[in-house]
Amino acid sequence: MKHIITALVQNQPGVLAHVAGMFAARGFNIDSLVVGRTEDPELSRMTIVVVGDDRVLEQVRKQLEKIIPIVKVRDFMNVSYVERDLMLIRIHATPEKRPEVVELVNLFRGKVVDVAKSSLLVELSGAEEKVEAFIELARPYGIRELARTGIIAMPRGTQSDSRQTDEADE
Amino acid sequence: MTKKSKSSEGASFLGASGAELFDRILQEEGVEVLFGFPGGMVLPIFDRLYSSPIKFVLSRHEQGAAHMADGYARSTGRTGVVIATSGPGATNIVTGLANAHMDSVPMVAFTGQVRSALIGNDAFQEADITGICRPITKHTCLVKRVEDLGRAMKEAFYIARTGRPGPVLVDIPIDVSTSKLAQEPNLQIALPGYKPRISGHIRQIKLAAEAINASKRPVLYVGGGVIIAGASEALRELAHKGKLPVTTTLMGLGAVDEADPLAMQMLGMHGSATANYAVQDSDCIIAVGARFDDRVTGNTATFAPKAKIIHIDIDPASISKNIKVDIPVVGDAKDSLERIIEFIQPVDRSPWLEQIAQWKKRYPFTYEANGNIKPQEVIDTVAKLTDHDAIVATGVGQHQMWAAQFYKWRKPRQAIISGGLGTMGFGVPAAIGAQFGNPGKTVIDIDGDGSFTMTMVEVITAVRYDQPVKWIVLDNDYLGMVRQWQEMFYGRRYSATPHPCPEFKAIAEGFGARGISIRDRAELADGLNEALRHPGPVVVDVKVEPEENVFPMVPAGKSLHEMELGKLA
Ligand SMILES: Cc1ncc(C[n+]2csc(CCOP(=O)(O)OP(=O)(O)O)c2C)c(N)n1
């Protein structure tokens, strides 16, 4: 079972090493760990996808809370949220195959960001399943290279003021 | 955050060097003694300490200094402080920090570091000590600018002593010690992610009380958290009001007076049969400031199988980590117990108490005082001679377990024992630290020959600073605890456990302490008495039965009730 946890952390040297070390030392399995800046220059947000049952999730949360530069931990159990994973993928595409691939990219609302003689570099974001579905469909053409950011997530606003905009839930 | 505060005493730090600031903040924090060892990267700090009112104790090895700070902290409840230089000085305190961390001991360690500009260059005596210590401390911090030093120190002391206490490491590059403050430093603690004061939720408190009231066979299972929180009196009250039998962990020794009829002594791998049977039979375990360590639970799948589990602990991460908890109360032990007491109703539990009394009669800790001097006999004698009132440190091994079983502990902060990490060599320096914190009190280290040898060099420190510690070495010429496992589970193949010892008496005398050798039962009481009456430090070397075993024993992976009883069987 996968769980998403986010942690607001003080921007201090060693915090990432601390978190990564804690996961390794306690044998927690993580799928991805993303760190990035937030609206507050003193704080960063880590988004961690953990694999394990509810008890593992609870331990992970508590162990994160013990790390002193970690200001706030939140898990997304029983919460409606939006998740995004950003991917850059280089797909083998000879000029003959190119339109076919571009059509696929458009279907997924991706973007072609670089075109070379025999390949296309595509940018695509969305929930994990969408990104993975695209990868499966791109596979027959030949995937040259692939990079993903890992998931970032945020809860939706309160039910009343929350509207699904742009992409509906994929 | 922009507010620039002066020190709490209102004095100005303007123009002070990092080293001066260091000294003055330590004084503000009420530090009276500092244990450590000098070196190049702490030269400016030591220069300042030369004229500081804080007492500095030079150990003979940094590990010794760290354990002294630890023993000082455990025995007094104050924060122990240790300082070492960069590189090897810093790595030498690693065991001391890990040890304090496992047992939640408030400690602050300062290490020198190479010049900021050289960090990361593999400079001479550089070690990434904050990186090394991160997983074995409560917090670490590398100070980059002199402006941050005061706040970092204040935060270190605050973090070390609050919540679930623990060691904090502050790494100070030499240029931070030498630079001068061009502006008043900001000493305001800024720890938005640290909220140590938690009070148990009233709903949980009531649930806990209800479960206790409904229980027919309750057991209070008490750990070191009760001692740390100063909750012994509240615990006694709860136990008596509710007629709740009490067992303690190794770390909880002294949290209850073992002379109390409700006391069942220690539980777990080498715990009393009474405590272990009671836990396995109980319908309600009330864990207070304990963490269900594997040495306590044995096989977790069959631990206390009939019991509802209440767990009172200040560390939320301890709840349901090893054992699924039914009623968690996250909060300070003293506060939580005092609030639970109010809801406790008197219940007649005579059948349960009767059963426990029978077990206690049938299965006391025991030994036979014949043949060679028995190690248990030595502890028994020491306990009686000191009226169970001394501060007692131990090493790690069989002697430690016998000390736990036979001293008959009475008071909190009396047992100075390495529990979580099980660090051989802890006892010698820890006793010295405890003596520094308790001048005039009898401080004893009941040690093993192996553990003693690891750190015995610190006897020199006690001699130099007139600390009258009594080291009593239960000398079996074996790494006994390991030998016992080899005897029981490895067909008596004593691989690397025979441990022939030198003349500890001569060594003690060479170090400037008194040395006493006891070889005969007839000399035992007199020899120990003589040691205890001697005004200075004494090493007593007692040759004991080399192949005595510790019982009861729950073999690894077995359930508590499957313990081997030895002679009691
Ligand atoms: C630093 C360290 N190294 C190794 C061990 C493993 N160990 C546990 S008990 C023990 C034997 C201790 O011998 P001694 O101090 O003579 O005590 P005894 O068991 O003989 O009473 C050993 C080697 C340890 N606990 N700590």
Ligand SMILES: [Mg+2]
């Ligand atoms: Mg021995």
